[in-house]
Amino acid sequence: MPSIEIACISLQETDTPPPASFAVVCERGLLSHRAPSPRFQADFDALSGCLYHLGPVGSFRAPALTLAHFWTLHDSRKLRLNAAYPISRAL
Numbered sequence: 001m002p003s004i005e006i007a008c009i010s011l012q013e014t015d016t017p018p019p020a021s022f023a024v025v026c027e028r029g030l031l032s033h034r035a036p037s038p039r040f041q042a043d044f045d046a047l048s049g050c051l052y053h054l055g056p057v058g059s060f061r062a063p064a065l066t067l068a069h070f071w072t073l074h075d076s077r078k079l080r081l082n083a084a085y086p087i088s089r090a091l
């Protein structure tokens with residue numbers, strides 16, 4: 001889900017965020033949800049705190065697909081707004 005992750009270093013407990021027009025997930029610990037490889041996880045592993053994951057409501061992560069399949073979806077107007085489409089060279 002996340003589009004943005006906010007790390008709060010040394011924060012022991014999460015605070016409930018105010019209502020927002022986007023989804024917010026709060027967790028103790030610094031475990032990134034970014035895929036396929038969390039960019040800052042090695043740095044997070046050396047620290048403690050809480051992580052806030054922000055993303056659009058109704059976000060969607062599609063399974064890996066080829067670039068050709070991506071353009072087929074594009075041309076047929078079937079790509080979803082607020083979706084993540086990982087492109088795999090191995091497919």
